[in-house]
Amino acid sequence: MSESVGRTPARTVGRTAAGSAGNETGAAHGHAAAAAPGPLAEPLARAHRRVAWLVALLLGLGCACALMSLVMQSRDGASFDVHGWRDGSLGRSLDRAIDVPYARSLHRWQAAARYRLFGDLGHQVREGCPGWLFYADGLRAPVQPGHDPVERADGGDALTDARIASLHRYADALRSAGIQLVVVTVPDKARVESEALCGLRQDARITQRLNVWNRALSASNVAHVELLPALQSARPAFFRTDVHWNARGAQAAAQMVGAAVLPLLGKPGGTTFTHTTAQPAPRIGDLLTLANLNDVPDAWRPAPDVVAAETLQAQRTGGLLDDGPAADVLLAGSSFSRRSAFAERLGEQLGREVWNVSLDDGQFDRAMQAVWRERATWPKSVRVVIWEMSEDALSMPVDVVPPLGAVQRAVKTDNTTVAAATATATATGAATATSTATGADTRPVVAAPSGTALAPVRQD
Numbered sequence: 001m002s003e004s005v006g007r008t009p010a011r012t013v014g015r016t017a018a019g020s021a022g023n024e025t026g027a028a029h030g031h032a033a034a035a036a037p038g039p040l041a042e043p044l045a046r047a048h049r050r051v052a053w054l055v056a057l058l059l060g061l062g063c064a065c066a067l068m069s070l071v072m073q074s075r076d077g078a079s080f081d082v083h084g085w086r087d088g089s090l091g092r093s094l095d096r097a098i099d100v101p102y103a104r105s106l107h108r109w110q111a112a113a114r115y116r117l118f119g120d121l122g123h124q125v126r127e128g129c130p131g132w133l134f135y136a137d138g139l140r141a142p143v144q145p146g147h148d149p150v151e152r153a154d155g156g157d158a159l160t161d162a163r164i165a166s167l168h169r170y171a172d173a174l175r176s177a178g179i180q181l182v183v184v185t186v187p188d189k190a191r192v193e194s195e196a197l198c199g200l201r202q203d204a205r206i207t208q209r210l211n212v213w214n215r216a217l218s219a220s221n222v223a224h225v226e227l228l229p230a231l232q233s234a235r236p237a238f239f240r241t242d243v244h245w246n247a248r249g250a251q252a253a254a255q256m257v258g259a260a261v262l263p264l265l266g267k268p269g270g271t272t273f274t275h276t277t278a279q280p281a282p283r284i285g286d287l288l289t290l291a292n293l294n295d296v297p298d299a300w301r302p303a304p305d306v307v308a309a310e311t312l313q314a315q316r317t318g319g320l321l322d323d324g325p326a327a328d329v330l331l332a333g334s335s336f337s338r339r340s341a342f343a344e345r346l347g348e349q350l351g352r353e354v355w356n357v358s359l360d361d362g363q364f365d366r367a368m369q370a371v372w373r374e375r376a377t378w379p380k381s382v383r384v385v386i387w388e389m390s391e392d393a394l395s396m397p398v399d400v401v402p403p404l405g406a407v408q409r410a411v412k413t414d415n416t417t418v419a420a421a422t423a424t425a426t427a428t429g430a431a432t433a434t435s436t437a438t439g440a441d442t443r444p445v446v447a448a449p450s451g452t453a454l455a456p457v458r459q460d
Helices: 002-035 041-075 082-087 089-097 103-118 158-176 204-219 228-233 247-265 286-290 342-350 366-372 391-395 404-411 415-427
Strands: 125-127 133-135 180-186 223-225 272-277 281-283 305-307 310-315 329-332 384-390 457-459
Touching: 133 286, 158 180, 158 204, 158 391, 180 204, 180 247, 180 391, 204 223, 204 391, 223 247, 228 247, 247 342, 247 384, 272 342, 310 342, 329 342, 329 366, 384 391
Parallel strands: 180 223, 180 384, 329 384
Antiparallel strands: 125 133, 272 310, 281 305, 310 457
């Protein structure tokens, strides 16, 4: 018994020692196996190195091509569009360049989901009270390169200085030709429909620029029309899902502008207008389009406006050619003058048709510049020029105004040249544009400078 008891620890110790030795041997073999590379390790490493060198080579070639492109642009006088890079327009151009068939649908439903889940309408549109959309540039003043952002004591800056200089050039040239200039600055939707902002705020710089502009108009003795009180009295004067005024706003504005222009003409004309109203229908506003929600179901977007489109048509009493009197009022404005039958409503207030040369995206003076180049063809009957612009145009870049020397020479054109130009324009007069239920004008608006028969204008 004692012997067996004494041998048991020895055998146990021996087995333990043997196990330890075996473990150490197995560990050594394991380390050796881990250290020894397998048959596929080295080829795989070589393949990884080749791919890494290929990627590095492609990146280097891309950088070299980019540098060469910048050098070529600098030689051609072109510069990198920093503003486009900041506002995302360059990225959108790239998206269009590599567009795929399903990209538009994907972006549309991304916009719908973003609005439904987060209430986000993108960087160009803001929502105030439920269903009321506002243009972002009407709430904040965009920073333009080359203009000092520091405001002076009078509230002006380099941008307003350029605006006022353009005003003086136009006013002086027209005054020397015996033509009256009337300026109409349409207040922004955010200023008129302030009760629908629901927490949104308008940048103070926009108000300061508007005040400086109005003071410059008064100091220059240029007639101008203040529309804000009339539009606020007509609220809602704007569409909920569009930046433009509706029929109520256009009518209120036409009455105010007509009251200011009629004394310059002496008395109302004899032209009357008929009104035709269509059945109410949904109207997709431009703010819904900017938010990329124009083609999604109503459950995924703010509800569109419901509008009964109205058509105004002048009633003429001419002869076989249905010629009317020569135009004596020229309207050069922005898209506001092409929406909700504003030009026709103004003509109704004046008793005469208005020569409407307004442009979509007219900005500050794009329509004025376009018609200014054709100054030699203006009929001598023109006595008043109405220059309409939107408030946010005061914060947009300034386009170059054509030299006034050519314009002033055109004022001295003899009667034969003017009569020939007028007859040509009368014979080839273009119809006014039609505003569809979506509010998108597809044809340029250039009415004949004398009484050419014009197509009825369907406005909303």
